[in-house]
Amino acid sequence: MKQYLKRAWAEISLPNLESNIALIKKLAGNSDIMAVVKADAYGHGEGEICHCLEKSGIRYFAVSNLDEALQVRGFCPESEILILGYTPPEYAEYLAENNIIQGVLSKEYALELVRNHKNIRCHIKIDTGMGRIGLKYDTPEECAEEIKNIINTDGLSVEGIYTHFAVADCDDEENIKYTDNQEKFILDTYEILKSQNINLKHVHFMNSASLCYRANPKSTLARAGIIMYGLCPNYPLPIPDGFKPVMSLKAVVSHVKTVKKGDCISYGRTFVADHEMKIATVTIGYADGYSRLLSSKADVLLNGKRCRITGRICMDQLMIDVTDNNAEEGDIVTLIGTDGNETITADELAYLYNTIGYEVVCGISKRVPRVYIE
Ligand SMILES: *Cc1c(COP(=O)(O)O)cnc(C)c1O
Numbered sequence: 001m002k003q004y005l006k007r008a009w010a011e012i013s014l015p016n017l018e019s020n021i022a023l024i025k026k027l028a029g030n031s032d033i034m035a036v037v038k039a040d041a042y043g044h045g046e047g048e049i050c051h052c053l054e055k056s057g058i059r060y061f062a063v064s065n066l067d068e069a070l071q072v073r074g075f076c077p078e079s080e081i082l083i084l085g086y087t088p089p090e091y092a093e094y095l096a097e098n099n100i101i102q103g104v105l106s107k108e109y110a111l112e113l114v115r116n117h118k119n120i121r122c123h124i125k126i127d128t129g130m131g132r133i134g135l136k137y138d139t140p141e142e143c144a145e146e147i148k149n150i151i152n153t154d155g156l157s158v159e160g161i162y163t164h165f166a167v168a169d170c171d172d173e174e175n176i177k178y179t180d181n182q183e184k185f186i187l188d189t190y191e192i193l194k195s196q197n198i199n200l201k202h203v204h205f206m207n208s209a210s211l212c213y214r215a216n217p218k219s220t221l222a223r224a225g226i227i228m229y230g231l232c233p234n235y236p237l238p239i240p241d242g243f244k245p246v247m248s249l250k251a252v253v254s255h256v257k258t259v260k261k262g263d264c265i266s267y268g269r270t271f272v273a274d275h276e277m278k279i280a281t282v283t284i285g286y287a288d289g290y291s292r293l294l295s296s297k298a299d300v301l302l303n304g305k306r307c308r309i310t311g312r313i314c315m316d317q318l319m320i321d322v323t324d325n326n327a328e329e330g331d332i333v334t335l336i337g338t339d340g341n342e343t344i345t346a347d348e349l350a351y352l353y354n355t356i357g358y359e360v361v362c363g364i365s366k367r368v369p370r371v372y373i374e
Contacts, residue, residue: 004369008251008284011337012044013373014052016244020230021056023242027211028222034060034082034204036225038068043289043361044229044247045370050075062223066091069100082123085133092117101159105133110150118155123202126189128163128182140188147193160202160220161190169209169234179214187218209233212240231357235347245345247361248337249368251284253302254317256327264311265319271296271311280307280327285316289365290335293353300333304340336360 024033035058036042041049046068050061054076061076063069064085072081082101089112095102096119104110104122113120124147125134137143151158163186167175183205190203204221211222212233226233230245258278265271265279273279282300286292292313299306300320307320307327320333336346346360 004371006252008249008288008290008367009369009371010043010364011248011250011371011373012048013244013246013248014048015373016230016246017044017049017052017228018056020228020243020246021053021058023240024211024222024224024228027215027240028206028224029215030217031204031206031215031219031222032060033058034062034221034223035228036062036084036223037072038062038064038084038225039362040068042225042229042358043364045372046071047075048370048372054079060221066094066100070094070098073098073100084125087113089113089116092120095120103133103162104150104156104158106135107146107150107153110153110156114153114155119157120155121157121159123160123162123204124150124158126161126163126186128185129178130164130166130182132164134163140185140192143185143189144192144196147189148196148198151198158200160200160204161186161193162202162204162221162223165205165207165210168207168213169237171213171237176214179210183216207233226358229361231345231361232347235351235357245337247346247364249284249290249335249364250337251282251288251333251335253280253327253329253331253333254283255281256322256329266295266311266314268312271319277321278323278325278327279310280320280322280325280331280333282318282320282333283316284333284335285314285318287315287365288368289363290318291349291353291360291363294349297352298335298349299344300335301337301339301342301344302327302331302333304342306342306344 035053037046040046060080062082066087069081069083084103092113096117101121103125127134127136168179202220204219206219206222208227230243232239259273263273295312310319310321346357350357350360
């Protein structure tokens with residue numbers, strides 16, 4: 001294992017990633033898996049994650065931008081890479097030279113790309129209800145017409161169409177219907193093109209939530225993001241059994257002391273001891289991406305027991321209540337992960353400050369070395 005400073009670090013379990021992939025393969029059935037590795041593989045470190053995914057047989061990767069695509073191309077010379085978002089057209093030559101597939105958001109954008117460089121491979125993005133990017137039409141017929149226009153662009157090779165669900169992680173009737181309509185729109189568009197002898201290799205719409213709750217083999221690719229990393233598309237809705245979080249977050253106890261009733265802990269004096277307490281200081285803070293919004297709210301694990309954070313989280317350190325714990329300097333503290341019989345997930349932390357597990361893992365900062373467990 002690479003040397004790293006035992007201050008604050010993230011352990012990335014490659015066996016857990018592999019077992020999650022095996023589960024995703026079952027859910028996806030005949031759909032090929034497109035591993036979504038944007039944002040440094042959701043904070044897990046794209047190099048090692050890409051290697052591990054390739055070893056597990058993954059051949060399709062999705063990223064958010066050209067920089068990420070070029071990185072992934074370095075790790076995966078043979079795989080297909082799709083850029084889901086916008087690439088400024090003046091970089092079109094990088095797409096062509098590195099055999100990267102670009103998401104095309106409009107006819108004008110397609111023209112701009114090929115004006116800068118020929119031989120551009122693309123999938124066309126259709127906005128069926130996400131309201132973010134892509135062709136937006138009232139009917140699949142109109143949408144198919146515009147796709148045909150784009151297909152006729154010289155120098156552009158259109159290999160598929162795709163869309164993105166807005167509420168596939170919701171289980172109420174109205175939202176299920178909304179997703180049904182999004183799914184129907186893209187499949188109808190695809191069928192219309194087919195009936196006119198335009199046979200695109202790919203039509204895809206599945207994300208993690210739809211893979212978990214409404215897998216559809218008509219999606220030629222399953223764009224799996226968050227469940228690959230073992231987190232929920234929408235906590236506290238459950239993910240299927242067996243998925244395991246890939247990232248753990250750890251730090252160490254730097255200092256242990258006893259405080260008297262009335263003593264204050266940390267900035268703002270938001271925490272005042274109401275009895276004699278034992279307090280430990282831990283070597284992680286908000287500059288490591290452990291949110292300050294968790295001040296006095298979250299627990300950490302030490303010696304297999306939960307300990308509450310006392311007072312405000314600082315930039316590089318935080319304090320915990322170890323009155324009932326025999327904490328010692330140098331002990332390992334688990335902020336995300338398992339210690340003994342206790343587990344804290346990124347989803348649990350997310351819930352405490354009203355966000356999603358995605359933001360928790362993506363937010364773990366560069367200062368925190370990723371340590372890969374084989
Ligand atoms: C991020 C993203 C995904 C993956 O979403 P998860 O919920 O993590 O599975 C899929 N498709 C698009 C277009 C995305 O932007």
